[in-house]
Amino acid sequence: MNRLDRSRRTLAAGLAALAGYVDATGYLSADRYFVSFMSGNTTRLATEVIVAPRLAAIPALLIAGFLFGVTLGGVTAHLAGRWRKCAVLALVTALLALAAICALFAQTAAMMVLLVLAMGALNMALRAGEVPVALTYLTGAVVRMGHWLADRLTGRPPQPVLAHALLWLALAAGAALGALSFTRFAASGLFFAAGASALLTLAGLHVSCRYPQP
Numbered sequence: 001m002n003r004l005d006r007s008r009r010t011l012a013a014g015l016a017a018l019a020g021y022v023d024a025t026g027y028l029s030a031d032r033y034f035v036s037f038m039s040g041n042t043t044r045l046a047t048e049v050i051v052a053p054r055l056a057a058i059p060a061l062l063i064a065g066f067l068f069g070v071t072l073g074g075v076t077a078h079l080a081g082r083w084r085k086c087a088v089l090a091l092v093t094a095l096l097a098l099a100a101i102c103a104l105f106a107q108t109a110a111m112m113v114l115l116v117l118a119m120g121a122l123n124m125a126l127r128a129g130e131v132p133v134a135l136t137y138l139t140g141a142v143v144r145m146g147h148w149l150a151d152r153l154t155g156r157p158p159q160p161v162l163a164h165a166l167l168w169l170a171l172a173a174g175a176a177l178g179a180l181s182f183t184r185f186a187a188s189g190l191f192f193a194a195g196a197s198a199l200l201t202l203a204g205l206h207v208s209c210r211y212p213q214p
Contacts, residue, residue, distance in 0.1 A: 004126070004133070007207050009163050011085075012126055012133055013170040014200050019122060019136040020174025021181070022096065022193050026115045028179065029187045030108055033058060036119035036136035038066050062116050069120020074132075077124045085204035088125040092118045093197040100194050103187035111187060125204065141168045 004012065019036050026035035034040045045059035073088050080087030095118035102111040119136050126133040134140060141164035148161035181189030 011203055011207055013166055015135045016167050016170040017174030018196055020171040021178035024175040024178030025182055025187055025190055028182045030112050033062055035115040038063050065113055065116035066120040069117035070123055073121030073124030085125050085208055088121055089201035089204045092122050093201055096194040096197050100190035103190050138168050138171050
């Protein structure tokens with residue numbers, strides 16, 4: 001995050017908020033399974049293999065779908081070249097729109113498949129150098145914040161942490177909005193996510209045109 005310029009940091013925060021919104025919606029829609037947090041699904045997979053084997057296929061399929069989404073996003077980014085952000089975000093927008101339509105017709109399984117694909121692909125939208133910026137899982141950001149606190153307490157020069165903290169806050173705020181939307185609109189609130197993703201795609205186009213760096 002610290003290697004991104006201000007415009008890309010702002011875009012990253014918006015994308016993290018989108019991820020939080022979508023993950024909260026999926027989590028509340030489908031028996032507390034995640035569409036972007038694969039550590040949580042891995043824990044559920046491992047525990048359900050032991051205590052409820054018949055349910056283990058659900059987190060396994062979600063993890064596989066997320067992996068395929070990352071792969072799909074990576075191939076899209078490669079083919080799009082300098083327009084990587086726009087192409088990947090357009091893909092994410094299309095997947096979210098399809099997921100919202102599935103939610104409208106109570107097709108929860110199809111909705112979850114589309115959501116994990118979208119969240120996997122989202123992680124390929126931005127990169128710092130050659131490394132993709134994680135947007136849907138922010139344990140690393142919390143670790144950076146802990147390092148900063150440790151450095152402050154021990155008198156060592158702290159590394160910049162504000163960008164990581166803002167990214168974490170954006171994810172949390174997005175998840176809160178997703179939960180609030182779910183209480184009002186159920187999974188149909190994904191139409192708002194698709195609309196927000198479309199706006200972020202336009203923002204990504206603006207960034208690519210005005211600041212044409214990798």
